[in-house]
Amino acid sequence: MKGAESGMSALAKAMGMAGGTNPAELLRDKLISKGFDAFIYESPVDKMKKQIEAGEKPDINIYFAGKNAIADFVKDMDLVITLCDINEGRPSFGLSKGGGEILWYVFEIPVVAVSCGQPTMLADIPQVRTYINAYDTKDSTFDALVENLMTGEEAFKGQDPIDSFCGLFDARL
Structure with missing residues (x-):
């Protein structure tokens, strides 16, 4: 999950100041090193962006074809990890429903x-x-995350220092 890009983050990218390892790639690589078959989901919008960057005409049908039947979407997966790497603002969900x-x-x-x-x-x-x-x-945080994900129900023992539920009853359901 990505956040809406701020002006400052866009400027940092343009100036070559943003960088480092992509957190999704880091997590994927750590899971693979532990023997899992992990991959990063690519949204239809991201596929179209790659076509544009390659100088190709984007295939708008990718967006509409990006919708999946439930059985097709989950048939080859045992678990979905949604990595929310958002440092400011709110998440920006992709345009595709069913992806x-x-x-x-x-x-x-x-x-x-x-x-x-x-x-x-x-x-x-x-x-x-x-x-x-x-x-x-x-x-080191991702090392601990992967290790704790693998060790079962008793893995996470820490106490959340904030109200992650944000006072919302539906976040607790």
Whole structure:
């Protein structure tokens, strides 16, 4: 999940100041190193952006064809980890409904949302059943996250220092 790009983050990218490891790639690589078959979902909008960057005419049909039947979407997955790397503002959901950007499939497959920068993201995705505040995207944080995800029910022992439910009753359901 991505946030709406701010003017400052766009400027940093344009000046070559933004960078570092993509948190989704870092998490994927750590899961693969533990033997999991992990991949990063690519939205129809991201596919169209790649076509434009490659100098190709974007295929608008990708957007409309990006909708999935539930059985097709979940057939090859055991778990979905939604990484919320948003440092400011609110999430920006993709335009495609029926794709992976909007968490519509929480009853069909286990979903874990991991918030890296904005600990109050649960208010924007209250339908998710498991929500973890990692607070940052440091390598050591992701090592601990992957290790704790693998060790079972007793893995997370920390206390959340804020009200991640944001006082909302539906975030607790």
